[in-house]
Amino acid sequence: MYIPAKTNANLIRILQKYLLLSLLYFTGLSISLAQNPVDSLSQQKKLIQDSLIRAGYWEAKVEIDSERNLQVQKGKAFYWKIIKVFEDKLPTEIPLVQNLEGKIANQFLLNRKLNEFIKSNYHENGYPLAKANLSIVDLDKNEVVASIDIESQNFILYDSLDMEGDSQSINIGYLSNLLELNYNEPFNIKSYSSIADKITELDFLSLSSQPGLAFENNKAIIRLTIKEESSNQFDAIIGLVPDGSRTNLTGQVDARLRNLFKRGVGMDVFWQKYSASSQFLNINLQQSYAFRSPMGLNSGFELLQEDSTFLQTDLQFGSHYPLWRSLQIGLSYQRLTNNVLREFSQQEIATLNPLRSSTVNAVLVDLKWKRILTYPQLKDYAFAQLNFSLGQKEITNFSTLPMSWQNVPESSNTFSGGFKVHLQKVLWKRFLIQAVPQYMAVQNPALAQNDLLRLGGLQNLRGFDRNFFYTRYYGLLNLNYRYFLDQKSSFFLLTDVAKLQSNIGWVYAMGAGLDIKSKNGWFRIIYALGEEAGNMPDFSQGKVHFGYIAVF
Structure with a gap:
């Protein structure tokens, strides 16, 4: 087997790290290096021989023949007989290392195991300067006796976090x-190395330079240059709709505030009045790493008034906890109430789906990976969310219901769950595709019209009025095909496809939009036309959203 002499030092490093382990299955190897100078050839001869020895072939020989080829003989394998370990000169045992006894004396593998041990037991527990020294005590036949001396060095505590910039x-x-x-806690190299990643996850902060680190008097000082980012958003539109002799006020307010009280508290407020007597309100508060712990807090309130038919309120509060990097788990309590606002005539009872007043007490569990981008950006990205709830439902007006609406249990278990994934991929220099598949379902033997999931509107199924569809379940796919005018402004085409419960079937929407990001805001206009499968498009029913989202 011959490899041309034009191979450079990068190849030698690759051989040393990865390929040499495969070469141990062969009894010899010739490498043609005729074009290299003698010094370079001698250096590469030494590198290969040292690598074979460290890989467990202590009798390996590499020679340069008369034609300036490298002749490699790996020889027989040597095995670890005993691996002695000392921590600060005291004998100890490390199963991770001792398990290698009786196996090929591969120093590459041994060093990797040692690095794992040092990192988790020392570098992450106040000893960032700890190191392990390996020495060979004895070679007997084809067995090796090794000694490892672990030096913990100085114990380091966190002293201060110095901030510059904003x-x-x-x-x-x-x-x-x-x-x-945290002050006076053991220095953890893992926490220090993850600083940049954690700040990248924040909407309202960024780093102007890499984190600095200094040690003084066995204390660690972290220096950060902070830059404040504009992350708050406000979008509002107010409309007046004539209704006979009256004029009704409609409109929408969408506010997203970040880093309230300078403690990372986020607040989302969305209000929409989409008809004279129908409105929707959603308020959410959340904070990560509250009370000097990794635990976060969240709470939410939602109100839906549907004409003069029913009023629904949804109150939630709970906590969330980071499991790994950008993955977090949340646990919340939910109290959902439905109140029917009027009585129904016999004709309505015979023709309408049942409406019932009820109360649901439930426990919600959700998993989130990363967070949704606040506005479209030209980069690959992924977000995922999984949630489900289990609760007890009580019909509160059971005794006053019409007999035909009493054909369900007064008390029953209820379950709901679903997922949402946001994926986006840059296909060419300026072209990006976004795909947002999601699914949601609710299961209960006493479902009423006002208990069903609602779909429609700019937030999910574009091209339809808000809450246009009522359904027990839905699968929805939002697709955006974006062409970016710059890094944050784009023109896009959209396609929405949804499958609802069987008596509704398939629905779809098509349209186009424009997002223009400026220094102080974000201009958006979207036109979407929605239709149920089997119907011809009616362009007069298209929906237009026009607005300017202020960013501050």
């Missing part, structure tokens, strides 16, 4: 807790 934009105590850099 240092007044966030509370230093909150940021220290979020980054797990």
Whole structure:
């Protein structure tokens, strides 16, 4: 087997790290290096021989023949007989290392195991300068006796977090807790190395340079140059709709506030009045790393008034906890109430789906990976969310219901669950495709019209009025095909496809939009036309959203 002499030092490093282990299955190897100078050839001879020895072939020989080829003989394998371990000169046992006894004396593998042990037991527990020294005590026949001396070095504690730049934009105590850099706690190299990633996950902060690190008097000082980012958003539109002799006020307000009280508190408020007597309100509050712990808090309130038919309120509060990197789990309590607002005539009872007043007490569990981008950006990205709830439902007006609406249990278990995934991929220099598949379902033996899931509107199924469809389940796919005019402004085509419960079937929407990002805001206009499968498009029913989202 011959490899041309034009191969450079990169190839030698690859051989040393990866390929040499495969070469151990062969009894010899010739490498043609005729075009290399003698010094380079000698250096590569030494590198290959040292790598074979470290891989467990202690009798390996590499020679240069008369034609300036490298002749490699790996020889027989050697095995670890005993691996002695000392921590600060005291004998100890490390199963991760001792398990290698009786196996090929591969120093590459041994060093990797040692690095794992040092990292998890020392570098992440206040000893960032700890190191392990390996020495060979004895070679007997084809067995090796090794000694490992672990030196813990100085014990380091966190002393302070120094901030420069926009240092007044966030509370230093909150940021220290979020980054797990708490005063007088053992230095953790893992926490330090993850600083940049954690700040990248924040909407309202960024780093102007890489984190700095200094050690003074066995204390660690972290230096960060903070830059405040515009992350708050406000969008509002107000309309007047004539109704006979009256004029009704309609409109929409969408506000997203981040880093309230300089402690990373986020608040989302969405209000929409989409007809004279129908409105929707959603308020959410959340904070990660509250009370000097990794635990976060969240609460929410939702109100839906549908004409003069029913009023629904949904109150939730709970907590969430980071499991790994960008993955977090949440646990919440939910109290959902439905109140029917009027009585129904016999004709309505015979023709309408049942409406019942009820109360649901439930426990919600959700998993989130990353977070949805606040506005479209030209980059690959992924977000995922999984949630489900289990609760007890009580019909509160059971005794006053019409007899035909009493054909369900007064008390029953209820279950709901679903998922949402946001994927986007840059296909060419300026072209990006976004795909948002999601599914939601609710299961209960006493479902009423006002208990069903609602679909329609700019937030999910575009081209339809808000809450246009009522359904027990839905599968929805939103597709956006974006062409970016710059890094944050884009023109896009859209396609929405949804499958609802069987008596509704398939629905779809098509349209186009424009997002223009400026320094102080975000201009958006969207036109979408929605139709049920089997119907011809009616362009007069298209929906237009026009607005300017202020960013501050």
